Amino acid sequence: MLQDKFGRRFHYLRLSITDVCNFSCEYCLPDGYQCDTSRDFLSLNEIKRIASAFAQLGTSKIRITGGEPSLRKDLPQAIRACATTPGIKQVAITTNGYKLPEHIDSWVDAGLTSMNISIDSLDPRMFASITGHDKLDVILRGIDRAIELGVTVKVNAVLMRHFNQHELSSFLQWIKTTPITLRFIELMQTGDNQLFFDRNHTSGMPIKEQLVSDGWQQIIRDKAAGPAQEFSHPDFAGRIGLIMPYSKDFCASCNRLRISALGKLHLCLFSEHGLDIREYITDDDTQRLQEELTVLLGDKKSTHFLHDGYTGATKHLAMLGG
Ligand code: SAM
Numbered sequence: 001m002l003q004d005k006f007g008r009r010f011h012y013l014r015l016s017i018t019d020v021c022n023f024s025c026e027y028c029l030p031d032g033y034q035c036d037t038s039r040d041f042l043s044l045n046e047i048k049r050i051a052s053a054f055a056q057l058g059t060s061k062i063r064i065t066g067g068e069p070s071l072r073k074d075l076p077q078a079i080r081a082c083a084t085t086p087g088i089k090q091v092a093i094t095t096n097g098y099k100l101p102e103h104i105d106s107w108v109d110a111g112l113t114s115m116n117i118s119i120d121s122l123d124p125r126m127f128a129s130i131t132g133h134d135k136l137d138v139i140l141r142g143i144d145r146a147i148e149l150g151v152t153v154k155v156n157a158v159l160m161r162h163f164n165q166h167e168l169s170s171f172l173q174w175i176k177t178t179p180i181t182l183r184f185i186e187l188m189q190t191g192d193n194q195l196f197f198d199r200n201h202t203s204g205m206p207i208k209e210q211l212v213s214d215g216w217q218q219i220i221r222d223k224a225a226g227p228a229q230e231f232s233h234p235d236f237a238g239r240i241g242l243i244m245p246y247s248k249d250f251c252a253s254c255n256r257l258r259i260s261a262l263g264k265l266h267l268c269l270f271s272e273h274g275l276d277i278r279e280y281i282t283d284d285d286t287q288r289l290q291e292e293l294t295v296l297l298g299d300k301k302s303t304h305f306l307h308d309g310y311t312g313a314t315k316h317l318a319m320l321g322g
Contacts, residue, residue, distance in 0.1 A: 001058035004297040008254050012061045013054050016261040017042060017078055019067040021318045023096050024132035025120070027158060027193050027200070028316045032132070033067070041261045044074055048081040049281040050259060055087030056286045057293065059257075063116075065094040067261060067318050070103055076110040083111025090114060094156075098135050100142020104149065114152035117143060121163065122170045130163055143180065153180040154241070158187050159207075160200040168207060175238025183228050183241035188269075191315040204242040211240060227253060251303040260319065265293075267300045270312040 002010040018041050024032040042050070051062060062082045069075055075093075083091045092114040093107065100117070107115075119139060121127045127136040146153050159165065175182050186204050189197040208229070212218075216231035219239070227250060228241030244250060258266045264274025275296060280289040 002293055002297060004300045006302055010255055010257050011058055012256040013059045014063045014065055014256055014258045015050065016065050016067065016259065017069050018072050019261045019318050020071055021066060021068045022071060022098065026130050027187055027196055028318055042263055044077055044081060046281060047078050051082045051085040051088060053281055053286045053289055055085050057290055060088060061090040062088055063092040063094060068096055069093055070095050070099060076106045079107055079110040079112050097139040097142050098133060100139055101145055104142055104146050108149045108151060112151060115146055116154045116156055118156045120157050121167060122174060126163060147179060155180055155182045156185055158185045159202050159204060160187055161202045162200055165202055175236055177237050179237040181239040181241050183243055185243040186245055188245055190317060204244045208242055246307060267296060270314050
């Protein structure tokens with residue numbers, strides 16, 4: 001099992017398979033993806049080798065992400081490659097869900113177990129203004145189908161002062177009867193979004209305080225839990241999570257490694273350099289990879305430096321899959 005000097009264990013891999021995205025979210029790619037046809041994204045074969053190498057090093061969960069992973073035609077094959085790898089117990093995806101009703105059955109058939117979908121507003125016009133796409137209805141239909149198929153669904157909403165800060169009550173109404181986990185994510189500063197960040201960053205703490213005073217109970221986290229603080233309420237089918245990267249001890253529960261679509265391994269969303277993983281997956285021998293990761297993890301910092309405005313080489317999160 002991969003472990004760092006702070007005792008954090010890494011059984012969870014976030015694997016980006018493209019950095020292309022069709023949405024133009026205000027906080028991420030406001031001018032849309034700038035086309036670069038020379039990009040050499042991980043092939044299906046490389047995805048298989050990565051899944052197998054990391055499974056041998058103790059990874060049990062892989063999240064396929066992007067960019068927008070569903071823009072890749074071979075996404076079902078990528079899901080299947082991960083799901084059929086011995087040792088991999090969960091295969092998840094993070095998607096904008098723009099064609100979800102069309103895709104979800106084939107993803108589940110390939111072995112998908114859980115899905116994170118980004119919905120920053122439940123008001124169709126606001127949704128379109130944030131993302132550049134009038135797709136809210138389609139995405140909501142896709143979520144209903146995913147629930148029917150037994151997929152664990154989490155919805156991510158990035159908190160933004162001037163866009164969705166007033167929407168807590170409509171989100172709450174939705175999860176009264178919808179069994180999903182809705183996670184509010186504090187907006188993070190990246191290399192490209194500084195002005196937007198300054199205008200729109202708002203803390204999740206007031207939401208937490210309101211939930212607690214309305215009788216929501218914080219769920220005790222299990223060891224494998226992600227970075228969200230989660231809450232449940234007996235009158236609601238769904239749960240609420242808060243992801244507060246600027247809160248104290250946020251990084252203490254870090255349990256993930258990231259691989260970019262260009263095959264660079266990053267220990268943190270906000271790291272400067274990545275290890276070129278392609279060099280280490282040319283055959284089935286994981287010895288060199290294990291040695292290299294052990295050295296790298298020995299150097300992993302206890303926390304990101306976002307509080308100091310340090311965003312590393314991360315210009316926007318589509319580069320690394322959020
Ligand atoms: N295209 C997929 C999607 O829309 O979910 C996957 C990639 S997207 C970069 C992953 C997640 O990162 C989304 O939930 C998105 O809202 C979130 N995200 C992107 N930029 C962010 C930022 N600056 N701060 C907080 N969350 C961000």
